[in-house]
Amino acid sequence: MKVLDPTSERAPAERARTERPARLDGLTIGLLDISKARGDVFLNRIDELLVARGYAVRRFAKPTFTKPAPIDLRHEIATQCDVVIEALAD
Amino acid sequence: MTLTDGLVAVVKEDCPTCRLVQPVIDQLGAHVVSEDDDAGLELSYRLEVDTVPTLIRVEGGKEQERTVGWSRPQWEAVARVGGLGPSLPESRPGCGSRTLDPGVADELAVRFEGHRLRSRRIELSPLEDEADAMFERGWTDGLPVVAPTEARVLRMLGGTRRPADDVVAVVPPDLAECTVEKVAINAVMAGCQPEYLPVVIAALEAACTDEFNAHGVLATTMPVGPVVIVNGPVRRRIGMNAGVNVLGQGNRANSTIGRALQLVIRNVGGGRPGWVDRAAQGNPGKVGWCFPEDEEGSPFAPFHVWRGFDAAASTVTVFAGEGPRGIVDQLSRDPESLARTFAACLRTVQHPKLALAFDAVLVIGPEHGRVFRESGWSREQLLGRLEELLQLPGDELVRGAGGIAEGLPAGVAGMTIPKFRPGGLLVVHAGGGAGLFSSIIAGWASGPTGSQPVTREVGL
Numbered sequence: 152m153k154v155l156d157p158t159s160e161r162a163p164a165e166r167a168r169t170e171r172p173a174r175l176d177g178l179t180i181g182l183l184d185i186s187k188a189r190g191d192v193f194l195n196r197i198d199e200l201l202v203a204r205g206y207a208v209r210r211f212a213k214p215t216f217t218k219p220a221p222i223d224l225r226h227e228i229a230t231q232c233d234v235v236i237e238a239l240a241d
Numbered sequence: 242m243t244l245t246d247g248l249v250a251v252v253k254e255d256c257p258t259c260r261l262v263q264p265v266i267d268q269l270g271a272h273v274v275s276e277d278d279d280a281g282l283e284l285s286y287r288l289e290v291d292t293v294p295t296l297i298r299v300e301g302g303k304e305q306e307r308t309v310g311w312s313r314p315q316w317e318a319v320a321r322v323g324g325l326g327p328s329l330p331e332s333r334p335g336c337g338s339r340t341l342d343p344g345v346a347d348e349l350a351v352r353f354e355g356h357r358l359r360s361r362r363i364e365l366s367p368l369e370d371e372a373d374a375m376f377e378r379g380w381t382d383g384l385p386v387v388a389p390t391e392a393r394v395l396r397m398l399g400g401t402r403r404p405a406d407d408v409v410a411v412v413p414p415d416l417a418e419c420t421v422e423k424v425a426i427n428a429v430m431a432g433c434q435p436e437y438l439p440v441v442i443a444a445l446e447a448a449c450t451d452e453f454n455a456h457g458v459l460a461t462t463m464p465v466g467p468v469v470i471v472n473g474p475v476r477r478r479i480g481m482n483a484g485v486n487v488l489g490q491g492n493r494a495n496s497t498i499g500r501a502l503q504l505v506i507r508n509v510g511g512g513r514p515g516w517v518d519r520a521a522q523g524n525p526g527k528v529g530w531c532f533p534e535d536e537e538g539s540p541f542a543p544f545h546v547w548r549g550f551d552a553a554a555s556t557v558t559v560f561a562g563e564g565p566r567g568i569v570d571q572l573s574r575d576p577e578s579l580a581r582t583f584a585a586c587l588r589t590v591q592h593p594k595l596a597l598a599f600d601a602v603l604v605i606g607p608e609h610g611r612v613f614r615e616s617g618w619s620r621e622q623l624l625g626r627l628e629e630l631l632q633l634p635g636d637e638l639v640r641g642a643g644g645i646a647e648g649l650p651a652g653v654a655g656m657t658i659p660k661f662r663p664g665g666l667l668v669v670h671a672g673g674g675a676g677l678f679s680s681i682i683a684g685w686a687s688g689p690t691g692s693q694p695v696t697r698e699v700g701l
């Protein structure tokens with residue numbers, strides 16, 4: 152659907168990204184596996200590297216990569232994590 | 242649009258009358274515009290043909306005359322040729338133009354008029370729910386909005402004669418120029434019908450004046466927002482409700498006009514709660530609040546006449562107000578007693594010990610209005626009596642008096658202080674026929690340093 156911008160158009164049309172933190176200290180990092188083949192290989196390695204640096208890591212996985220993440224999962228990540236790394240692999 | 246001189250006949254294939262008159266069209270050698278091909282459909286749209294066949298005589302590149310359907314005398318008059326279609330019946334009605342078919346009209350408007358719209362187009366992803374997508378972009382007040390598609394916005398613009406690129410106002414807090422088109426987009430989102438658009442435009446013009454001070458009204462920590470009061474013939478023309486539940490929900494015009502104004506302030510002006518809108522508590526009327534006066538049932542002259550406008554004019558008045566609160570008086574049957582009730586309640590506006598700082602609107606319900614009508618009191622008489630009754634003893638107002646720290650500085654002790662500044666009390670009449678009730682809409686900081694009520698005429 153195409154709609155007309157109701158604003159003064161001073162901001163970009165794209166939704167603004169959430170501001171990226173300057174440092175990860177003290178933040179909980181979520182690792183989201185979208186359940187595509189070998190995504191876990193990449194995320195396992197990221198997990199190791201982050202834990203070795205002393206960061207708190209939590210793991211999540213979508214039931215299937217073909218559909219958007221279920222709302223409960225999104226809620227879980229949003230409430231438990233400060234940042235999330237999503238792996239897209241093949 | 243320049244046309245070739247001669248006769249033009251607009252037809253479509255599935256119209257029996259068009260087929261019937263085909264021999265006449267051939268005899269006249271008229272230029273045939275068929276709605277069955279794209280070019281013909283566009284020409285028919287631009288000629289504003291609503292019935293086929295339509296026969297048009299063009300001279301000097303301009304239309305001189307047209308007739309629709311088949312009528313021998315009318316065709317002969319337009320074509321200036323006698324003895325047309327001798328074997329045809331005298332007359333036959335035409336068929337509806339394809340340009341007006343359901344769905345086609347909107348599509349043609351977008352195709353041929355869409356370029357008039359200057360606003361940025363935003364493509365919502367097919368994976369997004371459109372209502373959710375608009376929430377997420379921050380375009381709504383927390384309630385769902387209607388998606389402002391090109392077709393809907395073009396239809397909305399049909400509600401005014403003003404060009405889409407006309408600047409209506411500079412909207413605070415961002416001081417962004419707002420065109421008729423941007424008002425139309427937000428009016429679509431609010432749920433307005435096209436015929437409400439001139440009222441929304443007038444309300445925006447009134448709100449974006451130095452007198453009304455929409456920036457301050459938005460930014461204040463007090464719980465006020467723009468309250469829009471409508472007067473004049475436009476109320477009935479757009480089906481507003483001045484009766485039962487007048488200050489509440491349920492009527493489309495009442496509910497959406499004020500909302501459109503607030504959406505313009507949010508989206509064009511950038512005024513959002515928690516940002517420049519710093520209201521400590523706010524009020525539900527800030528979603529949008531608009532109501533008409535019941536002039537016909539009023540014991541007084543219409544409110545806009547009191548404000549200096551012609552009775553035949555349609556106007557909007559914007560008032561920086563908080564939510565309404567009721568006045569119950571089921572026993573007063575004489576105007577003096579009822580005026581005293583009003584005065585006692587009006588004294589409490591914002592605080593019984595504060596004076597001269599806040600305006601108020603008194604919305605008199607019909608059953609209270611009847612008391613003044615039966616005794617022949619005018620609005621001026623009532624206002625005069627209220628002014629007398631609201632002369633407050635300074636001794637009661639000073640800080641600490643009555644064991645209440647709030648109040649006026651000690652200097653007012655011994656003085657008499659009016660509750661309202663001159664002209665700071667507005668009286669309108671509205672509501673359902675049963676119930677001996679009225680309402681007060683209390684205001685914000687009054688006068689030139691705060692907000693003053695502003696009335697503007699509704700244009701076309």
